[in-house]
Amino acid sequence: MQETQLKTNFHQLIDSIDNEQLLSKFYGLMSQSRNLVDGQLWNKLTHDELEDLELSYLESENPENLITHSEIQKKHSKWL
Numbered sequence: 001m002q003e004t005q006l007k008t009n010f011h012q013l014i015d016s017i018d019n020e021q022l023l024s025k026f027y028g029l030m031s032q033s034r035n036l037v038d039g040q041l042w043n044k045l046t047h048d049e050l051e052d053l054e055l056s057y058l059e060s061e062n063p064e065n066l067i068t069h070s071e072i073q074k075k076h077s078k079w080l
Contacts, residue, residue: 001009012052017023059065073080
């Protein structure tokens with residue numbers, strides 16, 4: 001999808017939301033994301049956090065370790 005189409009779709013999505021609390025959260029998230037510098041979060045991780053992240057990634061390569069989307073939805077339905 002091209003940038004202009006993304007922007008159009010993004011504006012339409014925002015215009016279709018009639019929930020001030022959701023719009024406020026969305027605005028906050030987008031404002032924070034806009035100010036992030038590439039690698040900023042990665043550089044803040046401790047050695048242990050980096051090791052955990054690498055281990056998680058390696059474990060995710062094995063399909064037996066994965067959980068389906070529908071299972072996650074069931075488990076966390078009260079938050080969705």
